[in-house]
Amino acid sequence: MAVGGAARVVVGLCAALTSAALAAAATYPLQDLSISQGNYNGIYFIVRDANAAPPTAREIRQIRENSTATREFYAANSGGTFDLRYEHVLDVPLTLNADGTRIGDWIADAENYVRSQYGIEPEDYHSNVFDVSRTTPDPDQGWSGLAWIPSNNYAVQADINTSWGRIVVDHELGHRIGAPHAAAWRNVDDSNHTPYVYNFERGRYDVYDAGQHGNQPTTLGVHRDEYGNPFDVMGNISHGHFSVHEKLNDLHWLSDTQAPDLDQLGEGVFRIYAHDDRAVTYDSDNDLYGVEAGYAADVLYGLTYRRQAEEYTPHRGRYTTVTQEITIEYRTGRDGVQFYLDGAILDMDPEGDQDRNNQERELEVGRSIRDIDFATSVYQGNEGEDFLSLNPTAPRRPWEVMREWYEFSVLGLGSDAIGSYVDLVVGVSDFVIENAVAGDLNDDGVLTTEDWRIFAAHTHTDVRLLSPTNRYLRGDLDADGDNDYADFVRFKNLYVAANGAAAFAALSAVPEPASAGILVAALAVTALRGGGRAWRK
Ligand SMILES: [Ca+2]
Ligand SMILES: [Ca+2]
Ligand SMILES: [Ca+2]
Ligand SMILES: [Ca+2]
Ligand SMILES: [Zn+2]
Incomplete structure (x- = not known):
């Protein structure tokens, strides 16, 4: 343990990097590097009833304009390494049911129509986007958009000309290239979830009360809300960037050196740059969207580490050791850093309520948190299940689960030629010092x-x-x-x-x-x- 050592200040590093970043040329995608990196073509199917009017030239122009927004969004997200253009925007009339719903294997019918009428092979394209907004949703259809994985197919029911429709199409493309949903850990107390904390003094579980127990990012019985991240297009409501966790693990737009393992770095002051403020640029000669400056190779866009914690295992009737992955990131304009546990955002801010759309999730400037303050003992509640009905044993005290832990303090915000950033102090503490x-x-x-x-x-x-x-x-x-x-x-x-x-x-x-x-x-x-x-x- 290195508590006695002087904190390593790595912020000075950035002055040397600034000139390099300024000198860097714009970044554009290369050909087909992987499913999430490269310059690709897609087909946009305008699915409609054979008896309905075909799309007008103006409607097709509108779709082209919307696709530009998608390309800019993906250029910025990928640091200029991914671009999908619609090579073809095609009118695809199909025979629909009388009520306007789609018939059985309508995707195969649409693809076959394109083969026979246009002489184009859909499977030669990265993406087949099915705009089904001109068809009627099935009576039990729960989706606005849907991606079939693994395949190049995804469908959008929402109107692509609305901001919601553009979120949906960008979300489904996210699935196409490997991103899962952007989840959140939420201490919801409703008919489906009852969060608990353990009262060590009294030796029992108490129903969690924020006023009494303070902000706790992961109570026992916490709800992992699959779409609960309000910052991320892979959540349910926003058009924000993919998270660093996704850019690192699923999309490979960031590398391990740009969001390194904190265990390898140890204590210090770390300058973490916003990963969502790349400026988009367009190469008209080659019809490519990219960014003015890609992600800088030698700066931090996040931190990651793994730690041992315990999770309640109902069938064993006790807590068992699990490995958790923590990711830390900063988004431009936010007032602190975001923490993710196994890819789902944690609520580190006592402000904001239990609404899933509340954006008060950051550990704000001026605040500190210790590793043992969140999720040392966890149980992810199932819908409608009461954690206490499992007769759980007592958890261990946090410092028994984790003998040594990080402590994080958010020092301040700033910006330079590379972008906006947050300075995060990371220290190590342990049971001996604590007591x-x-x-x-x-x-x-x-x-x-x-x-x-x-x-x-x-x-x-x-x-x-x-x-x-x-x-x-x-x-x-x-x-x-x-x-x-x-x-x-x-x-x-x-x-x-x-x-x-x-x-x-x-x-x-x-x-x-x-x-x-x-x-x-x-x-x-x-x-x-x-x-x-x-x-x-
Ligand atoms: Ca297909
Ligand atoms: Ca706040
Ligand atoms: Ca003092
Ligand atoms: Ca002493
Ligand atoms: Zn989805």
Whole structure:
């Protein structure tokens, strides 16, 4: 564990990279690199009843314009590595049922029509987009759009000329290239889900109450809402970018070096750039959409790590160890960082309510969270199931599940030539430090002259760039980012309480903070917090 080490500040790195980023030429997709990277052609099928009027030239022009919006969206998302143009926008009249619904194998009929009437092979194309807005939905049809995986087919029932229709077509194309739904962890308390927290003092589960228990991103029985991410086109409502988790794992638009494993980096201050602010550009000679500058190779667009936690396993009647994947990202214009657990966004913000559309999910600037504050013991509730009916055993305490953990503090926002960014402080803490004697700055369990030496050595230093634990270990006992007179008062009171006034007086033999020395006579006894760390909630 590296708590004692100086925090590594990697933000300075960026100055050198700026010029390189500026010099970089625009990025455009190459030919067919993979399903999600390359320059592709698709066919847009305008499916209609054989007796209805064919689409007008104006309607086809409108579809072309809408496809431009899709191409720009995908250029920005992919960092200029994916582009799908509709090579053909085709009128496809089919015989429909009397009520306007589609008959049995209508996709095969539509493809065969294109083969026979236009001499075009649909399977030679990356995407077959079926616009079925001119047909009637089936009575039990639950979808606005649908992708058949694996195949190149996806259908859109929504009107492509509306903003909803454009979300649907971009969402279905997302499935076509490998993206799953964008989920969220939500502590919904309704007829389907009852979230619980474990009351360690009383040895029982209590129904979660935000007012009483504070913000908890993953209560027991939490709902993993499959479409619940309000920022992501693969959720249900927005036209926002794919998440870093998807760009990394499913779409391969970002690499492991751009969203690296935090376990390999360790503690430090990390500058994470927004992954959703690439400026789009168009190459008219080659009819290609790309971006003015692709994702920079040597900056961070996110962080990832894996950790061991426990999950309740009903058929075993106990908690079992699981590996979780955490992803951290920043979106431009947001006021903090977003955390994802196994690809689903966590709610790190006590603001906002339980509405799935609420966008208060970030860990905001100025706030901190520890790894053990979320999801050390989890159970994903099934719809209509009450977690307590499973007679669950007690979870372990968070620091028993995780003996060592990260703590995150969001320092601030900014922007430079590369883009907008957030600075995130990452520290490591562990059970020993968490439970140590207050004022014990060398973490040996006792308050001695050695702790005073450390305190004195850091007097009047600025420790804001350190994690909460490392601030504390440098004498910032009141957690306001410095080691100053107020911290001295705390240290003195702790020391007197532990070793007596005479022992503290004897410390004058060792170096003492200058201003504190002057004011020593004026010290009043200040009410002390109980043994815990000042930054602890
Ligand atoms: Ca097809
Ligand atoms: Ca907020
Ligand atoms: Ca000590
Ligand atoms: Ca302080
Ligand atoms: Zn979907």
